[in-house]
Amino acid sequence: MIIKINFLKSISIFSCFLALSSSLTYCHSGEKKPLADTQKEDSIPATEVINLQKGKISSSLKIPGELIPYQQVNIYAKENSFVKKVFVDVGSEVKQGQLLVSMEAPEINSKLSEAQSNLKSIQAIYISTKAHYERLLETSKTPGTISRNDLDQALAQVNSENARLQGAKAAYEAIAASKNYLNIQAPFSGVITTRNVNPGAYVGPSGKGSDQPLFVLQEQKKLRLVISVPEIYTGILTHLDAVSFNVKSIPDHTFTAKVKRLAGALDDRLRSERLEMDVMNNDKKLLPGMYAEVNIPLPAKDSTFIIPKTALVSSTEKVFVIRVVNQKTEWVDVKKGREANDKVEVYGNLNEGDEIIKTATDEIRNGADIKNIRRV
Secondary structure (H helix, E strand, O other), X not given: XXXXXXXXHHHHHHXXXXXXXXXXXXXXXXXXXXXHHHHHHHOOOOEEEEEOEEEOOOEEEEEEEEEEEEEEEEEOOOOOEEEEEEOOOOOOEEOOOOEEEEEEOHHHHHHHHHHHHHHHHHHHXXXXXXXXXXXXXXXXXXXXXXXXXXXXXXXXXXXXXXXXXXXXXXXXXXXXXXXXXXXXXXXXXEEEEXXXXXXXXXXXXXXXXXXXXXXXXXXXXXXXEEEEEEHHHOOOOOOOOEEEEEEOOEEEEEEEEEEEEEEEEEOOOOOEXXXXXXXXXXXXOOOOOOEEEEEEEEOOOOOEEEEEHHHOEEOOOOEEEEEEEOOEEEEEEEXXXXXXXXXXXXXXXXXXXXXXXXXXXXXXXXXXXXXXXXXX
């Protein structure tokens, strides 16, 4: 009986101990919950904003360019003929008017002889007709000897033979000019860069005997540097503005050139403006066909709003910045201008002193609440 009472007493004490443990555990877990929420709120990063200010960007633009000859010509034969002698080769420097190649065409000599014979015949007839008219004119001075009609007919015959004589002269000169084409001379001073003929070759005009030119002549002591300036930068360069450029073959040397010609229109395909600069190349260090990296200075002209690149959002729909007004976000459409380092020009409905989110993304929705702000 005593053992039973003690057993029941032990069970009662153990039950009270379990109940007390559960109560303490519940109270302990309830106290920790608000502490976790406080730590979560403290871990939310602050949104950095900047005050919008005006400034100027002075930078430079690197654009690929190409060096081309100042003048270049493909030289073809004017008449179908055979090459008689070649006086130049690849790399030959020639002067304007220098003989490059001589050719022969026997049929041209035959045509020239025929034209010359016809010219002499018509010339003789003209001289005879003119002499006959002059005699009639002299005789007509005696009244009643020569009728007026005979005199007019003689004069008409003289005019007709004179016209035939002029036609014969023109035909002769045309054939003589064709013979002169058999000796081809350099149209300007330059360098022969291509030679496609040898003595004995049959040549002729392009597509009528020669698929390739006899020679390619380039002026290399003066070159053209050609670049295509994107639409956004058109108007930056004007006549006589200087630019610098480098080529891969001489990386340690910087060349300079001045703008000489502007297209004044945008290319339909590239949406860019063609600019040409003259480059003096007397030492011939530069070669036509070289690619150049052109450095174009972009001086600041107008004061405008300057922001970090991180503050500009470029989505598929628009380009904008995010302004903070009364702790709410506002998307403001802008247009991007020039860039330099980590700065960019923007144009839009903005005011100096506006607060702009420094690191903006399109995930920050328009009209969102911004509670934690840090001004930098």
